[in-house]
Amino acid sequence: MAHSGLEFILTETWTAIRRNLLVTLAAIGNMAVSVTILGAFALGAINLDYLASLQAKSAVISVYLEDDADAGAVEAKLYGDLRVKETEFVSKQQALQEWGAMTGVPPEKLQIIGDPLPDLIRVRVVNPDDLAAVAEFAAQLEGVSEAPYNQPVTEKLVTLSHTIKVSGLVLGILLVAGTMLIVSTTIRLTIYARRREVRIMQLVGATDWFIRAPLLCEGAFQGIVGGLLASLFLVVSYVSLHSFLRETLEFIRIIYSGQFLTVFALGLILAGALFGTAGALLSTNRYLAKT
Known part of the structure; x- marks a missing residue:
């Protein structure tokens, strides 16, 4: 029973993705752009804080x-x-x-x-x-x-490091909220396109979670693919930036290691999956509450 239920959910998810391919591609594109902006800001904030801390610690x-x-x-x-x-x-x-x-x-x-x-x-x-x-x-x-x-310079660097952390947290929250809003709106369009199917499932006694599951999987899929595209773009760009700085501006140091880039890329993919799932959950909850 559980196997057939899972098979149905995955089948419905894949069918919805194929049926609404343009909407899905648009959602993936929006997710990729949103996660790229979030990831680029995160990289900038991490490295600015690293440089400020490095200079302060060398005092x-x-x-x-x-x-x-x-x-x-x-x-x-x-x-x-x-x-x-x-x-x-x-x-x-x-x-x-x-x-x-x-x-x-x-x-x-x-x-x-x-x-x-x-x-x-x-x-x-x-x-x-x-x-x-x-x-x-x-x-x-x-x-x-x-x-x-060197008190004035050191104190300014310490203050800059603290400011970057606080502003990074605030702007990060705003970017996350914006990303989830985009995903939520996209999933809402998907639900609207399938409103007759959802209504039929409700009439035959399907639970809310059974109705939600394919949509949540769809949101997660969009988030994972969008996060993957964002991570590929940012990692390639970051490696190129590191090579450029090493050859031309050696005094500017950024965090660079295989472990850091791997964790960062996985973090973006996970963030995309979470944003996609959370956005889909918000949309389905709002829709089911009205029906």
């Missing part, structure tokens, strides 16, 4: 030491803080050489300058949000003269 606190400071003791206290990811001691000579490399001053001239720079400890934190607190903690340690970091 360094320069802990300058006094001449008579115990560098080992200061570094041990800093590294013992759970908010600190890593520390690096830089001697006066090393700091001067780095400065010379940055400014292009020859080594022989550096010897004339002497050692004007103090010893320092570079500190990187686990969470960029803790930069200010760790810098304040470091500045209060014995033997530390000051502990500056």
